[in-house]
Amino acid sequence: MSGQPGAPSGGGGRALRIDTVAIIIFIFQSLVETLRRPPVFRSTTLLCALAATTALPPPAPPPAPPPGKAITAPAAEVPPLRFAACPASVPRPPAPDRVECGRLSVPLDWNRPHGRRIEVAVSRVPASGTPAERRGALLVNPGGPGGSGVPYAVTKRARLPESVRRAYDVVGFDPRGTGASAPADCGPMGGLFDVPAPDPVPAGPAAEGAYLSSLRALADDCAAGTGEALPYLSTEQTVRDMDALRAALGEPRTHFLGVSYGTYLGAAYVAAFPHRTGRMVLDSVVGPWDWHDFDVIQSRALLEARDTFFAWAAAHPDRFGLGADRAAVRRAYLDARARLADRPAEGVGPAEFDRAVYRALGRTERWAGLADGLRAYLRDGDPGGLRPEAGSDDPATRTYEAANRAVKCADSPAPTPGRVLADVRALRRLDARPLLTGLEAASCAYWQHRPTTRTPLGSPAAPPVLLVASAHDPVTPVRGAHALRALLPGSRLITLDDDHSHGVFASRGAPCVDTPTATYLTTGTLPPPTTHCPGPGLPSVD
Template identity: 75%
Template sequence: MPPAEHRPRRTALCARPALCARPALCARPARRSGRAAFAAVTFLTATLAASLPAPAAHAGPTLRFGDCPDSVPAPPAPDRVECGELDVPLDWDQPHGERIRIAVSRVPASGTPAERRGALLVNPGGPGGSGLPYAVTKRARLPESVRRSYDVVGFDPRGTGRSAPADCGPMGGLFASPAADPVPVGRTAEAAYLRSLDRMADDCAAGVGAALPHLSTAATVRDMDALRAALGEPRTHFLGVSYGSYLGAAYAHRFPHRVGRMVLDSVVGPWSWYEFDVRQSRALLRQRAVFFAWTARHDSRFGLGDDPAGVRDSYERTRRGLAAEPQQGFGAAEFDRAVYRALGRTERWEPLADGIRTYLRDGEVTGLRPDEPHDSPAARTFEAANRTVKCADGPGPTPGRILADLRATRRVDPLPVLTGMEATTCAYWHHRPAARTPLGSDSAPPVLLVASEHDPVTPVEGARQLARRLPGSRLITLHDDYSHGVFASRGNACVDSAVAAYLVEGEVPEADVRCAGPGLPEPAPTT
């Protein structure tokens, strides 16, 4: 229980929480096998083969669960995970046309039937993040009351993982090793930068083909509602992190009367994807300055400089050295990707500082390399799905706007981190939507938004702006925190207890909630 000064006052969302004693669809525990295929799944509609009898008027999509692929970890006993596939139209406006399969996983609730509140869909972010293993990994960190109350359901959104994965091939040289410097300086470099975006859009058009306009948030929202129906649930309860918050807000707009208890964590603001990327790039500069100051305060530990300017000099020498002489395919672009990843979570700052020190001392980049190669199959699918979804969600920028913003960002800081500027590709996209994906609704019930005060990946202003599109909703802010991902992630009792009370009992805070955060970490001493 959090200290009294941080404990939120709450009012009930409804007089009596809805209970669902419906037994699980598959009572027999699934046996896990690496060779086991996904369970067979049918989608019952009147468009099935003529030899089959027409279904009843109430018939809808169904799921049958069975074994999971090896990419889904086994939960601790006695919990079990089960997987299946949901058959949906590629184009929801053409329901009798081509179909795709959405991969689904589920860990049943561990409580009694009387405790059960329904199914909680979860999404880890992206766009491009695989949700299939997330049902297991996120559930393990949820408060026990939530685990007892909900079946936790993960799914790979269309275009990701095992759900019609997007393939953009070489993506304009994105996977070259070492890649070109991602910060263009001068007109020649700027022109080359724009040409790479044009090639990337061409590669996605060729690789994704006719599916290009249909791998979108709007289509995934309709997949989510089909999944709700297949699970036999009257409402969609949802926990979305990062891009998952955007997905939840889009669902609330399309299906406001089917929204159950919805938690939007580390919120993407209601901007175009390109504007969001620009805002993120500026927030990363602020976060990097904090990282430089933090590293300087611990100079006896890292030895990179005893003031922020000295640490920045060490940082710049590392980047210049890798740009001039990449090490085993690790150059300036790869370094920027490592920095981008590290700035989003404070527990990654110490390894980043150690990696810079090791490079300057020994010329080694092992400490800066990611655990998974940037060109691995999973990473390739993520990068392709990320651009495909962003560019399907609304009009892109003009090339002139891109160059103007690049120059403006370089005036703020001559060495920005532009790794997250994925929506620049949309300037050359082959299918250009006429309008942006709408978010939020006056008709949706109150939802909870959760944000970290200094999150550089999804700046807190996005949560404040999205809250205005969801009347009656409340924002829980973790103050003095600098990381991305808050609920059941930062280990903060104030945040976790307020969100659990909402999910389990339907209690909405009377006002926005302020929780005290951990501040910046103390690095481990050298050994």
């Protein structure tokens, strides 16, 4: 564009360049002539030549970048991002809002930017407010690892406070290895998708040996199916993709809302790009530990949540009919699981049962469905209420499970097989039938790509971020928020007390959480360092 401040334009610019060339030619000729003259005349001629150089105009400043364009990413690495209509699989927001989709080309390995490239799927719902209200682009991630962010931009945006919807383009993306972004393929995954699958809780040497063999087979299947991409389906590579997305969108900073694994992703972005970190909300925080350590912590928290569920169901014996005290409900639960282990029903065995329980414990609004499912199976033999929501034949489920293992095993050192068995035995000492569904990083014991360091998280050079947590979240226990906070100086923490669910902001209907979080995103004003909000308590029963 012509007419940039400080940059010549039109014919005057051409004339100036011609005059400059003429002066340089004059100086050169003068110096040559001086060398031919006697020494007495040389000094005078040189002084004239030097005086001529002062007439040269100063070099023009480089052209100013177009407004809103990032200036840090090389154009060769960040091609333009063009948006068009989304595929039918992406939900549509209600009019007048719209969603648009694009694909961003990035290197498979950012350390070899000119090597093989992959494409990252992106979606965007533009801000609904006026230009004066706009604050930029808000990247969102739903968790996992393995969750697809392209549809999440639509579904999460619909629940955000109106002030946030007016201020931000909400941008979703499928992290590499997930959804439509070079999806990971682990094939049969060591029998993980067998229906019904074997009992996932090993008891005794033979079962433990079979358990380790299944982990080895899963790792081998991922290595065979994913091939050379396996080491690069990592959080550290994904945050490089995020920064490329920031540049392609023309944003100077990355504003981000991450839930569950999205908090780990956000903290890794802070570590890699502290000076490009904008307003960041990390909701339901994954602690800064090796992935296997986190999985074990989660498994212990799930046992506590399950005991709370037993007591809650017992408090409503007329509604659920599972018993009038916690011990009675527990016996009913174990009876249902034992029957399904002996004789799976309609594709539901102990592994499917555990997956359904794992999912239900993460949100208290699912507890009634789990209790109803137990009653229906014990009374009528109907296992429908104990079936996982997504079947193993669902391509999205297969991609999710593959990406989950690939990312976890690329992010931190692996446990040894002996350590895996020791942790399983310790969990069984706490409860003979623990929930091992979340021990996903156990397969890293046999992974072919074995990192020696953990993904860096947080940075003292970054601006403060806002952490949000539920006091009794069994999926990402609140201790993870306190541990990550130590790596994010100046960060704030909002805790929803008396709550037992996973996912808080624009999810639990808590104004004490939603209002200050929205204020931070729209104005940059942070809440007090520590805020406790009253939670909803255990679910009511109609």
